[in-house]
Amino acid sequence: MKIMPCPLNGPRNISEFTYGGEFKQMPDPATCSDADWADYVFNSDNRAGLVVEWWMHNASSYWFLAERHTVTDEIVRTFDPKEIFTRRVDFAAPAQAREATV
Amino acid sequence: MAALQAQQFIERSPLYRQQADATLGRLGDSVIVAHYGEHDESPQLQRCALLDLTNLARVGFRGAAAAEYLLERGYQLPEAPNRALTQSDGSHVARLSQTEYLLLGSLRDAGARIAAEEAGWQFSETANYLLPRQDSHAWLLLTGAHIAEVMAKLCGVDLRPEAFPVGAVAQTSAARINVIVVNLPEGELPCFQILCDRASVAYFWDALLDAMAEFGGQPAGIDALL
Numbered sequence: 001m002k003i004m005p006c007p008l009n010g011p012r013n014i015s016e017f018t019y020g021g022e023f024k025q026m027p028d029p030a031t032c033s034d035a036d037w038a039d040y041v042f043n044s045d046n047r048a049g050l051v052v053e054w055w056m057h058n059a060s061s062y063w064f065l066a067e068r069h070t071v072t073d074e075i076v077r078t079f080d081p082k083e084i085f086t087r088r089v090d091f092a093a094p095a096q097a098r099e100a101t102v
Numbered sequence: 103m104a105a106l107q108a109q110q111f112i113e114r115s116p117l118y119r120q121q122a123d124a125t126l127g128r129l130g131d132s133v134i135v136a137h138y139g140e141h142d143e144s145p146q147l148q149r150c151a152l153l154d155l156t157n158l159a160r161v162g163f164r165g166a167a168a169a170e171y172l173l174e175r176g177y178q179l180p181e182a183p184n185r186a187l188t189q190s191d192g193s194h195v196a197r198l199s200q201t202e203y204l205l206l207g208s209l210r211d212a213g214a215r216i217a218a219e220e221a222g223w224q225f226s227e228t229a230n231y232l233l234p235r236q237d238s239h240a241w242l243l244l245t246g247a248h249i250a251e252v253m254a255k256l257c258g259v260d261l262r263p264e265a266f267p268v269g270a271v272a273q274t275s276a277a278r279i280n281v282i283v284v285n286l287p288e289g290e291l292p293c294f295q296i297l298c299d300r301a302s303v304a305y306f307w308d309a310l311l312d313a314m315a316e317f318g319g320q321p322a323g324i325d326a327l328l
Contacts, residue, residue, distance in 0.1 A: 001258070008183060008199060009273055013258045016275050059280040060198060060273040 002073075006057045007064050007080045020054030023065055023084075030092050050076065106133050115156040116240060116303050124323060130212040132157040135323040143326035147291060150252065150319035152310055153243040153327065155295075156303065159213030160241060161220040162233030164202040171230040172203060175219070179203065184271040186284045191215060194295065196271050196284050204235065204282070206295060209324060239282075240303035243327075244294040244310065248317040253283065253294065255313040261285070261294070277309040288327055 002014040022044055027036045045051070048071050055078070056063050065084070067076040106126040108118035113132040115121070127136035134157050137143055143151065163172060169179055177195050180187050186196035192208030193216055207213025223232045244252060250262045257276040260266065261283065272283045279302050284295040298306050311319065 012274060057273070059275055059282070062199060 004055070004066070004075055005078050006060075006062065007078050008062045009057055009060055012057065016058050018056045018058055020056055020063065023052040023054055026089075108133055113157060115154050116300055117154050117156065117307055120304065120307060121154065121321075124321075127323075127325070129157055129209075130159075130214065130217070134158070135321070137323035137325045138321060143322040146320050146322050147245045147326050148247065150246040150248045150314050150317040151244075151322035152307070152314060152319060153245065153322055153324060154307070155209075155241040155243050155324075156300070158209065158241060159207035159215075159217035159220070160205060160235045160239065160297075161216055162198075162202060162204045162235050163223075163230055164199075164233055165229035165231045166201055167228040167230045168201055168203055171228070172205075177205070180269070184273070185269055186271050186286055187269065188286050194284065194286050196282070198271065198273065198282070202233070204233075204297075206241065206284075209328060235297075238300060239297045240300045240306075242296045242298070242303070242307065242310065243288075244296055244314075245288070245291055245322075245327075246317075246319075247292065248314075248319070249292055249294045252310070252313050252317060252319065256309065257281075257283075259283075277306055277313075279306060281306075291327070 003011045004014050004017055005011050024040060027040055029037060050067060050069050053066050053068055054063060055066050063081065064078055065081055066078045068074065069076065106128070108114040108121070108126065111132050121135050124135040124138050126133040135154060172179060172195070178187050178189060179195060180197040183197050183199050186194055188194050192210045194206040196204040196206070198204055205216050205219060207216035220232065220234065253261045253276065257274060259272050259274045261272065266272065266285055268285050268287060270285045274281060274283065276283070279298055282297040286295055287293050311321065
């Protein structure tokens with residue numbers, strides 16, 4: 001079986017992991033356009049090559065990031081998200097919801 | 103005195119039907135298997151035995167302030183994630199991540215200290231969050247000389263003593279369900295404390311007994327442990 005190195009638990013069978021999608025930089029939800037936000041939420045790059053992805057180790061519910069080559073399926077590196085998320089992300093109070101006009 | 107029946111208690115192990123032929127004993131507000139036959143089960147525990155500790159108290163804490171909170175309450179904490187320590191009163195603390203701890207109760211006080219931790223926690227500004235584990239997980243104890251060989255039949259992780267010494271924790275998959283395996287002996291008796299999904303434990307119990315059969319493994323009660 002393919003083995004993935006979990007940054008918390010060490011090498012584990014790939015069947016112990018769940019794929020969580022591509023890692024993407026979040027646009028600022030307060031200032032970005034609806035199109036930018038929809039692109040962030042719904043669209044994937046689906047790049048052939050080296051990508052960074054979210055993965056979860058099921059038994060410990062631990063989310064981490066993995067650099068993987070999507071052509072060779074080689075896992076280059078896995079690392080704790082704290083390497084990227086170095087401080088807390090606070091969201092401003094949501095803007096007043098606008099009444100839908102028919 | 104009439105024999106205790108699990109059905110007389112609100113809290114009972116999900117394995118109580120499989121334990122119909124066992125003799126039960128009181129454990130706090132619930133019951134636990136005391137022994138199966140009339141013979142001494144100590145040799146069985148030394149060889150290969152499986153005990154159900156599901157009715158013994160357990161609870162988790164998580165958050166940036168969880169370690170400080172537990173230290174203040176007199177617990178010794180493991181230095182690193184996936185390590186565990188037995189406390190002086192016989193309870194256990196396993197560290198599951200940088201900021202998550204799992205507390206396992208002691209048979210000596212019927213889990214009272216750990217049950218009190220769950221009852222006494224209050225939500226506050228500090229980042230220390232309660233993780234109730236009594237109804238989410240089941241707790242089994244695999245004992246004896248063959249624990250690593252039994253687990254090798256069910257689990258892809260090397261749990262032999264060279265790779266998985268006393269005090270080690272493995273969060274992994276065994277018999278295709280998620281488990282937490284903690285290598286903490288009860289006194290001199292080699293033991294894996296195994297936590298798994300509570301709703302799946304009837305299956306997992308049978309899977310473990312099946313794997314234990316070639317080593318003469320049998321279910322046992324806590325009388326021989328005390």
